[in-house]
Amino acid sequence: MKQRILIDSNLTIDELKNKIDNGSKFIIFQYCISVFFAVTLKRFSPAILIEPNEKLSKYYKRYNTISLFFGWWGLPWGPIYTVKYVNLNSKGGIDYTEDIMLNITEESIKLNEVELKVTNGLFCKPRKWDTIAFKKALKKEFERDYNVKKLFVGLFINTEDGVSPFYTIGLKVERNYENYLEPLKTALSKQFASHTTFEFVNIGEDEKISDLLEKQGEIIINRSNVL
Numbered sequence: 001m002k003q004r005i006l007i008d009s010n011l012t013i014d015e016l017k018n019k020i021d022n023g024s025k026f027i028i029f030q031y032c033i034s035v036f037f038a039v040t041l042k043r044f045s046p047a048i049l050i051e052p053n054e055k056l057s058k059y060y061k062r063y064n065t066i067s068l069f070f071g072w073w074g075l076p077w078g079p080i081y082t083v084k085y086v087n088l089n090s091k092g093g094i095d096y097t098e099d100i101m102l103n104i105t106e107e108s109i110k111l112n113e114v115e116l117k118v119t120n121g122l123f124c125k126p127r128k129w130d131t132i133a134f135k136k137a138l139k140k141e142f143e144r145d146y147n148v149k150k151l152f153v154g155l156f157i158n159t160e161d162g163v164s165p166f167y168t169i170g171l172k173v174e175r176n177y178e179n180y181l182e183p184l185k186t187a188l189s190k191q192f193a194s195h196t197t198f199e200f201v202n203i204g205e206d207e208k209i210s211d212l213l214e215k216q217g218e219i220i221i222n223r224s225n226v227l
Contacts, residue, residue: 004112026047026100027050030044032066033067033070034070040074059093125217134188138151138153152169170209
């Protein structure tokens with residue numbers, strides 16, 4: 001996956017690292033555009049290098065304006081995405097510094113583009129109302145099932161260009177993982193629209209994904225510390 005960046009192309013790697021050490025960050029802002037009144041497209045800004053003394057509003061106002069003028073009128077999702085992204089941007093956007101610095105090269109700086117071969121920033125937390133819906137759907141169904149050891153939810157944001165972010169459900173059980181997929185889908189269908197995309201991951205088989213979902217996503221159930 002290639003990520004566009006906005007950065008002074010004359011910087012060296014050492015100069016960039018010094019800026020990061022002194023508080024600069026690569027921030028991504030989200031916005032939406034509606035077409036034909038029924039389709040609302042989700043989009044991300046380039047990763048912008050922002051100095052610690054700069055005002056974020058200098059950058060996010062542009063993307064909020066795009067959503068407010070070109071995103072809100074698409075029904076039904078235009079108003080929903082517009083409010084979501086305006087709030088997200090106003091709170092600081094998405095910090096992509098770690099992923100950019102893991103992959104950046106001198107050539108990347110000149111091209112204003114980084115190929116993300118190694119990444120840690122896979123997920124962000126669900127928005128407030130989605131978090132409430134996940135807890136209603138999943139805690140009620142699985143909280144008393146002690147075969148379920150961990151249940152995490154994260155919005156997967158590291159998608160290819162043109163692909164919308166989607167929710168990843170991470171599940172760890174002592175046994176019979178496959179038997180839980182249909183009950184999970186049924187529980188989620190009671191709270192989310194039928195077109196909502198979910199991916200299910202057996203985090204008992206992938207500790208890295210488990211760690212990232214726990215760190216970056218929302219914890220629904222975690223019995224790892226229960227004896």
